[in-house]
Amino acid sequence: MSSGSVAAIIAAAGTGSRFSSDGKPKQFFELNGYPIYIWSLLSLSTMDDIGRVVLVSRESLLEEMKETVDSVFAGRGLGVSRKKIQLVPGGDTRQESVRLGLASLAAAPPEFVLVHDAARPFLTHALVQAVIEEVTATGACTLALKVSDTIKKVESGAIVETLDRSNLWAAHTPQAGRYLWLREAHEQAASSGLTATDDAMLLEGTGKRVTIVESRAHNLKITVPEDIDRAASFSDILGQINDYAESNANIKS
Known part of the structure; x- marks a missing residue:
């Protein structure tokens, strides 16, 4: 696969x-x-397989982020990988930031785009590869983890229904789709004022079939301070990412 056919957007504009x-x-x-x-x-x-990576964040943070990215990638001999990265100012919401990230790719649009949350740092190359293979086969997919807990629907503090967990999945990122599909879905949502909780929901809203790629428990989202403590148990995953980057530097720098 040509690296120019796949791009990634990292949403990092959270407050x-x-x-x-x-x-x-x-x-x-x-x-x-x-x-x-x-x-x-x-x-x-x-x-x-990924030719471009768009890092979207608040405009006031971009200069500091650029300095950090430059320092880390230069220090690790990852000049080729650094050239893939573009920093783009985001919006007030994740949805708006992803829309702006997609717009930044319009001059030379890729065929497929992966959208990932920066707050999920334990993204292994195996998971990325699985998403790329699925999106190129189906046109739209998302990482997701099968729900193991019993899920209750609650109203006014009381359970009103117990949901059948056999067909429930918790959506993770990356979520991926054809560039033109994602761009259309985000632009339509912006025009109509529709707010979605993720990119897969926007694709669903345009009638696209979004398939599932099974995620792993380590692909957790860091949301509250306690998650940092939980993250310590997955330090071996970061070691894998480090090792892959090291081999990449040895081969390509």
């Missing part, structure tokens, strides 16, 4: 309102020596 009282964005907290968002960049930019 951190649920993570810290001072509003420090969670993507800036360090995990094993790097800000959280760096791990997703390392995973995606070192994949041969």
